[in-house]
Amino acid sequence: MPNLIDNHLSLLPTSPGRVSATRRPRLFHYTTLQGFLGIVGSKVIWATNIHYLNDSEEFAYGLGYLRTEAEARAKNASSGHQAILLRVASLVDYFKQGYVYTASFAEDDDLLSQWRGYGAGGGVCLGFVVGDLQRIANRSGFRLIKCIYEQSQKAALAKEFIVHSLTTIDATTTLDDERVEEFANQIVTRYQQLACAFKDPSFREECEWRIISKFVPLDHPSVKVRGTVTMLVPYFEVDLDLGQDSQGRTNIGIDTLVIGPSLQKERILQAASIATKHLTIEASRPSEIPYRSL
Numbered sequence: 207m208p209n210l211i212d213n214h215l216s217l218l219p220t221s222p223g224r225v226s227a228t229r230r231p232r233l234f235h236y237t238t239l240q241g242f243l244g245i246v247g248s249k250v251i252w253a254t255n256i257h258y259l260n261d262s263e264e265f266a267y268g269l270g271y272l273r274t275e276a277e278a279r280a281k282n283a284s285s286g287h288q289a290i291l292l293r294v295a296s297l298v299d300y301f302k303q304g305y306v307y308t309a310s311f312a313e314d315d316d317l318l319s320q321w322r323g324y325g326a327g328g329g330v331c332l333g334f335v336v337g338d339l340q341r342i343a344n345r346s347g348f349r350l351i352k353c354i355y356e357q358s359q360k361a362a363l364a365k366e367f368i369v370h371s372l373t374t375i376d377a378t379t380t381l382d383d384e385r386v387e388e389f390a391n392q393i394v395t396r397y398q399q400l401a402c403a404f405k406d407p408s409f410r411e412e413c414e415w416r417i418i419s420k421f422v423p424l425d426h427p428s429v430k431v432r433g434t435v436t437m438l439v440p441y442f443e444v445d446l447d448l449g450q451d452s453q454g455r456t457n458i459g460i461d462t463l464v465i466g467p468s469l470q471k472e473r474i475l476q477a478a479s480i481a482t483k484h485l486t487i488e489a490s491r492p493s494e495i496p497y498r499s500l
Contacts, residue, residue, distance in 0.1 A: 236312065236321070236329055242329075244459055253307035254441050265402055267402075268299050287372055287375065293387065294393050308349075312415070316464055316493050333463065342446055347417055352403065355403050393433060398420075398421065429442055455486045472492060
């Protein structure tokens with residue numbers, strides 16, 4: 207019988223968006239004009255280190271649910287399970303600093319709150335076919351997960367995560383310190399990926415999804431660092447190239463474009479078609495939101 211974790215991780219968006227007549231489910235990535243050119247030119251998308259995002263505290267808070275549940279369940283657990291649970295609780299603070307990378311996607315292809323995040327200069331919304339996005343994520347060790355907003359659901363997921371994890375470990379077996387450490391690390395690293403999808407309830411309008419990595423070592427070859435005005439930010443280069451079609455165009459998982467509100471959106475749309483002529487883009491259009499709304 208599927209558990210709560212399995213049910214959540216198996217969710218898929220069903221809305222096709224408004225930009226194309228085809229019915230394939232999509233998720234949408236909003237980016238700046240410069241970001242758009244970087245993605246279609248390099249055929250990679252940048253997944254940012256979770257600690258460098260504005261909502262990184264939600265990740266730490268989410269791991270706190272795991273510690274609370276582990277400590278509570280340890281009180282009445284068998285000796286083998288108790289040792290693992292206590293070690294899980296003690297590892298949480300360490301894993302709060304863990305290096306996990308994520309990129310964000312929305313269910314709506316023309317969302318005012320997203321356009322506002324990219325300023326008056328305009329932006330681009332990239333429509334990813336969900337099946338292709340899953341392939342892209344899986345081969346880089348990422349998982350596509352719907353963000354979790356409700357506090358009650360976060361607590362329930364942590365509880366079921368512990369229960370489900372312990373079912374794979376014989377409660378009657380005496381475990382040495384090495385095995386306890388192994389099991390505890392497996393539990394926390396798996397949960398760490400889920401905790402990256404925890405978001406504050408005030409952002410539920412965005413209906414955000416994320417591709418989320420497992421723990422990534424600092425010296426991983428796909429990890430790079432970019433600079434902002436005030437910060438150096440680690441990011442993971444996720445390869446988008448899914449091969450070419452019969453016409454020699456490259457599939458990078460994107461089949462639709464929406465150009466954000468701008469005084470020059472028609473010209474930007476024309477230029478975007480030039481920038482993506484080598485890709486399998488099916489349809490593009492300007493945003494329906496008036497520029498003055500920004």
